[in-house]
Amino acid sequence: MNDDEDLSDTEERELHDRVKALRQEHADLDAAIEALGAVPVPDQLRIARMKRRKLALRDEIVKIEARILPDIIA
Template sequence: MDDTQIAKRLEILRVEHRDLDSAIAALLDTGSTDQLQIARLKKRKLRLRDEIALLEDQMIPDIIA
């Protein structure tokens, strides 16, 4: 993947991460008792965060000092 593709993928992942955050907050605000669904959303959010961090690391050039 080149930097342009990585940047596009990062933007998509960040939007999805924000959407999941909103969905989790909405479920918690409504007093949802579906803990399994909330746990799945949180797990997905963590996977997205890990993928975002990995892609961000790829965009930073290796500097050999």
């Protein structure tokens, strides 16, 4: 796919939908991490895995958002 080409309306809508789903998953993980951290003996390995997944989601969100609104060189 060529990054210089404009996205079609359908592609842009699909990317927005994907970002929305990723943001929801990110928020769900945040809530789960908070809940796991509140138990008397938290599972640190599970929390660490969830945090890594959260970071991967954030990276994917940023990448998709860059496709939707690419930098404009003036």
